Amino acid sequence: MPVTRLKLGKLKVVRRQLLQRYEHQPFVSCLAGLYGCQWRRYQRARAQPGECCCSKVECGSFGLLILTFFLSFVFLYFWSEAQNDYNDFDWFNFGNLGFWFPWSLVLLIVAAALFTYIALLLVLAVCLLSEGQRLYLHWSHKSGIVVTLAFSVTATAILSDLWSKEWKTLLLSLQVTAPYLHVAAVSLMAILSWPIALHFFRMNKKVRQVAVLGLFLSVLFSLYLVPLGMYSPCIKEAGTLGPAPTLIGHRGAPMLAPENTVMSFEKAVEAGGEGLETDVTISFDGVPFLMHDSTLKRTTNIAEVFPNRTHLDASMFTWTELQQLNAGDWFLSRDPFGTVSSLSAADRSQAQNQSIPSLVQFLEVAARSGRLVLFDLRRPPLGHPYSLSYINTTLQVVQAHINSSQVLWLPSEDRDQVQAVDPHLQQTSGEKASIQELTDGHITRLNLHYSTMSQQQIRKYQSVNISTNLYVISQPWLYTLAWCAGAQSVTTNSIHILSNINKPLFLMTPEEYSLMWILTDVVSAFLITAIFIFHWWRERGLPFWSGSRQTHENGPYSKFRTELSDVWSISSVTVRPDLRSMPTSPSTPHLPTITEE
Structure with a gap:
């Protein structure tokens, strides 16, 4: 009798887990459909423990996506900060082409649209990785990435040659925007730590683990130290600001x-x-x-x-x-x-x-x-x-x-x-x-x-x-x-x-700025550490006391498969007639109708 009740309780737990995963499938289908045109469940696959999140080709596509994201962001930031001189750029083109057209605004719109497209693809990829799915990028998106990369590189090269002084404008802009870009970049690293930690603890090759963690920590610590090299005239002691020009x-x-x-x-x-x-x-x-x-x-x-x-x-x-x-x-x-x-x-x-x-x-x-x-x-x-x-x-x-x-x-x-x-x-x-x-x-x-x-x-x-x-x-x-x-x-x-600006848009004391970036770094470090600990606990499960090193084979995935076997074999257990005659709850559908692809 106790064994029967125990198995019935386990049945409810497993059923609840399967139902949650089943009800979550539409969201995953939407992600996979938008990213790789894999709208049906049989078209996609989960990354199993020890496996890489994608094939070599898809790893290359994902790396190219990340590279394009950063290069398109650099160009978008470069061109948006050059807005002060758009009028000069348009008249320069007028003098060379002989007709007027707002080229600067069109270029900004195109750059913003392409960056938004690449950013959405990257968000989809991160969400899929967070769901433990293997990545597959549709060929049309691969073409879009190549086009965006070519546009960003070509436009940056041409404008750098014709209008190199705008790089000085970009460097000046960092004296105002760097504190906020630092917060945004550290926050992005905290978000990315979720899928990175998930796949880090699923890897069974130390080389991959060292490479992934080493790259992640290198970028993270570099971002943590960036504020030490920042200079801005708008970070000054209180009361030292002069009159407005x-x-x-x-x-x-x-x-x-x-x-x-x-x-x-x-x-x-x-x-x-x-x-x-x-x-x-x-x-x-x-x-x-x-x-x-x-x-x-x-x-x-x-x-x-x-x-x-x-x-x-x-x-x-x-x-x-x-x-x-x-x-x-x-x-x-x-x-x-x-x-x-x-x-x-x-x-x-x-x-x-x-x-x-x-x-x-x-x-x-x-x-x-x-x-x-x-x-x-x-x-x-x-x-x-x-x-x-x-x-x-x-x-x-x-x-x-x-x-x-x-x-x-x-x-x-x-x-x-x-x-x-x-x-x-x-x-x-x-x-x-x-x-x-x-x-x-x-x-x-x-x-x-x-x-x-x-x-x-x-x-x-x-x-x-x-x-x-x-x-x-x-x-x-x-x-x-x-x-x-x-x-x-x-x-x-x-x-x-x-004439309507009554105070600087950005003004901090050194103490306020130090508090800002130190607090940002500490909070992000705590969150990232907590995320890695959570994934370690979830992937490794409770300690295995047999004295042998726990592996993925005796981890939670193996336990999950064992529990499914118990569910299928539960019909062989002798159950009291009164329990067998109880009506099935509408909230617990028959398990055979729920499958995990």
């Missing part, structure tokens, strides 16, 4: 109006800009006007007005001819920043009717609003009537229409003469130099590209009253970095966005 509108407010137009500069003033930046060219009859490019093709309708002169240098046109051109319609039709839809009907109408402004008009806007002005001055080509006197011509206009102390004089040609003529100009240099050279040249401000950002150098220049302006910064994270580094001002395309 003032904003200088790059060609005005080019996201809200056509660049280098009166409307653009007025919008920059309205948005809170403390300065206005532009580019000056001299017309054929000696009128300084605003134009960034050497030709008029990009920002005017010259193809309609002067179709035979589209490639002629902008300075070879007279002021009367320049006044015939429309300098705003292109902004509405090409929408370079994707912001036209946010403009009011009145703003669109105003933008559509903008013309090329003269330097006088620009200076009048700055003088009325009390804003600083900063401009590049382009020398006219040889044969131009003002190719030798363009600096004096420009200087005379500046002195006649604005207070010289509001002008950040950037042109380096004949700087000593300009300084002698008007010592109230704020002499500004576009290149780094020693403090002695800068002070001898009466330099009061540096105008540097943001990729040269250095907290130490900014502090060094500031110690001798030389302020630093960084250009062109349009992304909030870059503005945060410039703020933490101590820059006094930045030139920006997104003046209406940055």
Whole structure:
């Protein structure tokens, strides 16, 4: 009687285990179907103890999947962090191809879509491994992996060759994102420890176990130590953060109006800009006007007005001819920043009717609003009537229409003469130099590209009253970095966005950051250790006291098969008539209908 009751109790336990596994099959079928198109149970197989999780071919496919995941992530991160310079990239392509298209945005969408696809495949693979299933990747997914890998490698190589400075942008971004990437990477390792521990304890070859565990621990400990080598100007003692950099509108407010137009500069003033930046060219009859490019093709309708002169240098046109051109319609039709839809009907109408402004008009806007002005001055080509006197011509206009102390004089040609003529100009240099050279040249401000950002150098220049302006910064994270580094001002395309930032997006004290990464490492180490202990306990079962080393043959899998044999043989046990006549519970179906593939 006790034996019969014991076997009946075991029957219920085994039935419950089988039911749980049976009810779990739809989820596994979904995973295997999406990963390898194995929608039916007979098409897939479980990894048995001692077996590898997949064949050599599938191991290679899984390794290629992991490699593609990391390379596609690198490219996606690289390109998403280059967003600050998308406008330059699109206009570069316009100059080479001759037509406008938002290549940067399309490239970002493609990169994000391919990375998402690869990430989903990797999630499916990890889930299948966690369920103890053997991996089989469908050929269509293998083709997709190869395409994604080829795209990521090719795009990275081409952009690195054409736009190598963006790698400096990526390194700068790590000064803001590294703490969060560290947390994400350690969390990912904790998640991956589940399938790795599961298959580690099922392996019966020490070489495989050492290789898997060694690789996993190497990556994990490397991630644990990464914070020790991190540097960020935004990790600083409380109370040491300086004032926010003032904003200088790059060609005005080019996201809200056509660049280098009166409307653009007025919008920059309205948005809170403390300065206005532009580019000056001299017309054929000696009128300084605003134009960034050497030709008029990009920002005017010259193809309609002067179709035979589209490639002629902008300075070879007279002021009367320049006044015939429309300098705003292109902004509405090409929408370079994707912001036209946010403009009011009145703003669109105003933008559509903008013309090329003269330097006088620009200076009048700055003088009325009390804003600083900063401009590049382009020398006219040889044969131009003002190719030798363009600096004096420009200087005379500046002195006649604005207070010289509001002008950040950037042109380096004949700087000593300009300084002698008007010592109230704020002499500004576009290149780094020693403090002695800068002070001898009466330099009061540096105008540097943001990729040269250095907290130490900014502090060094500031110690001798030389302020630093960084250009062109349009992304909030870059503005945060410039703020933490101590820059006094930045030139920006997104003046209406940055003017609303009241504090850095990322700012920590050294103590807070140390607590963050140490706590992350300790918690993940505890979880990973607990996961490995759990799988060791589950795979090895209770200690075997016969004195022999326990193997998979006398482990829980062997016990499970023995229990199934007991179930099938239970009908041979003598059972009391009253128990035999009891009705079958609806919640316990007949075992023969439940099979384990």
